[in-house]
Amino acid sequence: MTSVQTPKIKAVFFDVDGTIFSLKTKSIPESTRKAIKNLREKGIKVIVATGRSINDLSHIKHIEFDGFMTFNGGYCMTVDGQVMYRKVINTDDIKNLIDYSERSDVSFSLMYEDTVRISHESPKVLELYRHVDIPVPALVDKEKLDIENVLQVNVFIDPEMEESFMREIMPNSLSSRWTPLFADVNPGGVSKQGGVEYFCEYFNIDLSETMAFGDGGNDISMLKSVEIGVAMGNAGDNVKDIADFITEDVDNHGIEKALMHFGLLV
Structure with missing residues (x-):
């Protein structure tokens, strides 16, 4: 893939299942581990955005992140455990x-x-x-x-x-x-889009400086709200239709390839 001119990206949000974590191999591709590490070394914030709870992330906890958006944006916390947002169901x-x-x-x-x-x-x-x-x-x-x-x-x-x-x-x-x-x-009112906004406010980052990866219907609001929304190759058509870019699937180094395409990795 050739890289394209990309806005200055300061934060990247990653869905977990089917995006970072392969549901086929039950593992994280090594290319994804290295890509996330590389982003953080460049000073780019890397934030989990999942429907899982914080206690169901043991399979990715060995990777360093800058924050956790869980329950689809209903419970957001910093890496040091500070709760930024919490909302319960009626x-x-x-x-x-x-x-x-x-x-x-x-x-x-x-x-x-x-x-x-x-x-x-x-x-x-x-x-x-x-x-x-x-x-x-x-x-x-x-x-x-x-x-x-x-x-x-x-x-x-x-x-x-x-x-x-x-x-x-x-x-x-x-x-x-x-x-x-x-x-x-x-x-009501909870979404991954809202989670993106909470983290942008916390880190003093503009939406025009954000990117996100996802594959499911619960990722749509997030992908639409960021500057660059990337659908994984294994995403449904409803996700691909609203994405700014469609990459390869999780098992074919989709995250690494998209980040290289946009010039965030070399």
């Missing part, structure tokens, strides 16, 4: 979800700062945790259920059910999706 929506699950076969995960609880060990739930290489969480304890501190929910519904489900069951929240298995549900 408790009425959680009550509605629990009631709906008890009268249907829909499973869900409740995600907190320090733990995750699942409603059922259904085939879809077990497939998810195998897919992202995370141990299956404990079941919800209805006697000790905390509905006031839920930061994100995974709802195991088919894509065609999503719009009506959100409208009827969780109207104060919003959904996004990076897999047909489930929808991420976050508090």
